[in-house]
Each structure stands twice: as C-alpha cells, then as structure tokens.
Amino acid sequence: MIKTASKQHSCPHDQGISCSNCRLSSICLPLALEREEIVQLDDIVQRGRPLQKGQHVYREGDTFQSIYAVRSGSIKAYSVSDNGEEQVTGFYFPGEIVGMDGIGQNRYANSAQAMDVSAICEIPFSRIEELSVKLPTMQKHFFKLLSQEIVEDQRHITLLSKNSAEARLASLLVSISARHARLHLSAVSFRLPMSRSDIGNFLGLTIETVSRVFSRFAKQELISVSNKDVTVMDIAALRKLANLAE
Amino acid sequence: MIKTASKQHSCPHDQGISCSNCRLSSICLPLALEREEIVQLDDIVQRGRPLQKGQHVYREGDTFQSIYAVRSGSIKAYSVSDNGEEQVTGFYFPGEIVGMDGIGQNRYANSAQAMDVSAICEIPFSRIEELSVKLPTMQKHFFKLLSQEIVEDQRHITLLSKNSAEARLASLLVSISARHARLHLSAVSFRLPMSRSDIGNFLGLTIETVSRVFSRFAKQELISVSNKDVTVMDIAALRKLANLAE
DNA sequence: CGTATGCTTGATCAACGTCAACTAAGGTGG
C-alpha cells in the first residue's frame, strides 16, 4: 500500500494517514498497543475515497468481510425487520466502529449508510483474526470492542423500555454531546447529521413526537434548535431528564 | 481436575460431565471444533455445584473473570440503571452463555441470577484468551458468540421500539418455544421460569399488561396458561402476531 | 421560482400505565 506523506493536523477526509498518527487512534485503539503493533494494524487497514451522503458502507445480508472505523462524517446503521419496517440501531461518529454485527452469521445484520460525506477505514476481519492470534493485545482489544457494543445496546434497550419521550431525546442529546467532546469538538453546539425521522426511529418515537419534544426543550431553554443545529444550554437538566447520574 | 465416569444420558445437574460428551455441546460449541480442541476446552471449564433459585452467578460491578454456560435451569440477567430501576436484559437457557457484557469494562454490566435450580459451567476468560491464541477456531467461535449477542440485543431493540404489547409477548413465547425445541424439549408445553414481573420488565410492559395479554391469548385459544405453565396451541398465529416471517 | 421534502403544530384517539380491589398460590409455624 502506498502512503502519501502525512501531516500532524490533517484534513479528516485525508487518505494519506496511518493509524500511527491518526488523531482518532485514542478512541479507535484505546488499548496500549505498542507502536510496533499499530504499524502492523496500519498495514491491513484500507482507506478508500470518502462516501457521499446516502451511500452505503455495506448492506444487510451482504457477506461479511470487514469492519469499518469511521474517520469523518457520520454513519447510521439500520435493519429491516420481517414485516418490512426499518429500525435504526445506531449512529456512529469518528473513532467508532461499525459492522461487528456481521461476524456471527458471516452476513451483516444491518445496513450502514453515510449521513454526511464520510471517510471510513476498512479493516478486513480475516486479517484481524490473523493479527489477533499473533498479538494477544489486539485480540483483547476486539473482544472488548464487541463486548462494549453489547453493553451499549443493552443501555439502549433500557432507554426504550423504561424512559419517556423526553428522557429518550435528552439521552440522545447528552450522548451526542459527549461524543463530540471526545472528538475535541464543541459539546455545546453541533449539527445533528440525522433527520427527525431517523431520531424518532432510533428512539422508538414518531417524528411528530420528536419534533414536539425538541420544541418543548427549546421553550424550557434547555437547548436552542434551528433545524439540525442544536445548542445545548443546560446539559445538567438534560442529564437529569435522561435519568443519568450527575 | 478429577472427573467421574460420565454416562451418555446424564442428569442435567450432573457434575461428572465433560464438554466432549455434553449433549449441549452442539449449542454451546456450534463450531466444528476438533475433538482435540474440545479436550483442551474441557480442561478449562469449571463445574461447580448447582445454584439454588435466586442465587447469583455474578453481580453487576463485580470484577469480570469468567463467562458462564448454562447447563441446566435458567438464568436471568438484569442491570440497575442510575435511577435505581431494574432492567431485565435477557433470559438464558441451557447451552447459552452469560457474562460476555463484562469483557469490555472488566466489570459485569449485569447481574445474573438463577430463576430455577441451575447448573453452570464457569469458563475463565483469561484461559479462553490463551486458548484462542493457540486455536484460531476457538477465537473465531468467541468472536461469533459476542457478535450474535449484539444481533440478539438489536432484535430486542426493534421489538421494544416497534411492536405492541401483544407482539412482544408473542415474540417471547415463540422464542422460548424455539429454544426448548433446540434442547429437544417440548416446543408446545413448557413452564416459564420467570415471573410476570420479569416478563414485563424484559418486554417494557407492566405486569398488568402482561397478565391481560396472556388472558387475551388464552381466550383466543392461541395458548392455554395455568400460572407458569404454558401450552402453545397456535404457534403460527403467535408468529404472525410477533411479526415474524412464516 | 416552483415543487418536493422535511419539519412543526394542532386536534383527536387508542394503547398502555396507574390505581385499586380481589383471587390464587406458595410457604411457614402451630
């Protein structure tokens, strides 16, 4: 693989980057991987051209081959149930990994679609398996990654099972805010990449309810909303509404 | 480890059994593990005395060390959210694995509690990691296991997000029936090990709603219920109600 | 500039939750 010279503060869509100097590596590779190990991972990661909004990373039912790290932009994952209804199962931001649902059945259980222009790193799973056998740290990392997705999904189950529309939306806003902060972006002002319909679908609510709750939050001056742009004005109140510990 | 002589059709609570001759191994170890490999796994697996009803396998927050295969009985997993409410995240029957939520944080994210007298096999995770490095088949198996739990949880998200009380309960009944069948038990008549309250909690419903839906199903002669004993009379209708493909 | 699409807001409705009373089942001590 040919790599162009990479600079320290590169453009997020830049392809001439390696895991070693990727500013996301602390999220993507939270383990204390040795420099040596990262170099080996680098060799298997494939960085393609950015996806346009609406393009799919993979589709439900496709043969599973790779997992993907989001480098820039944002991805939504969704599945279609037997009766043809869509269920949005997750939103993924830079540093996060999609596609792990495919491992079990050798077929993706979800489709993954770009909500913005997005750059992704493809990591062929067979190579991960090989590397994991050689590098126990790497194996541990991927076991952890999978386990964390389980815990995330269970949190979402709790959200849907126990919480009101307000709590659900508050929870999503808090989560997105925190993930922006982790990326050293503003935790206060951000643009939601997804539609109201995606939000509703993800949270088990109708688009009308989502809209109403946004309006209510705005009226209570917890946030200000203008279309997809949100400014969080009272994160503590949102956390409280979301039933999260202080 | 000392193993007593094992017979072919052993008692489910019997401790003198090994993976090699366990009738659950096709569920627990669906991979084409070589006999040689199973023997190595056998050496890791610890089989303790059965748990009494109500006893915990582990508790949320405990340091993660092992995953557990259910040998007999049934286990429920639940977590307590920040506001103190319980959420039942899963029911586990023989051949199924609990505890994988602990890998990511080195702490269990759920508590696991026996709903009946239950026998479990403890599998220390560090040993799995070691073995997985030596046996790629084993590594693959555990990657798959984790991934399948993700897919399961996502199905449950869809259930909670999109389906009515009737669909949710129908879905649970179909699932339990199928899992009984897999164990070569009756898919038609079975005893529910969990309380109405656990069912409601798992399905995001109140106990009253669960009770009413049971009664409605009985009146429509889809099932007959007597306390915890259920007989499925029209599985096709239940599948339809659950929005499952024929 | 006009049309399509996404979003908001209002009015009404239904599903499920809440509250309450009652019944059945299981467990314990006399």
Added chain:
DNA sequence: CCACCTTAGTTGACGTTGATCAAGCATACG
C-alpha cells in the same frame, strides 16, 4: 396437616402519553 399470611397474578375503572390524522410552514433543490 392445616390455618394463616405473604407474595404473585388477575381483572376492572380510569388517566396519560404518545400515535395518528391533518394542515400549514420552511428549507433545499432543480
């Protein structure tokens, strides 16, 4: 072994939240 008590489950009446239906508005795109 039975009587009592506790806990689990059922059923009914009523209330609330969020879905549905419908109309209008804003934004984006050709």
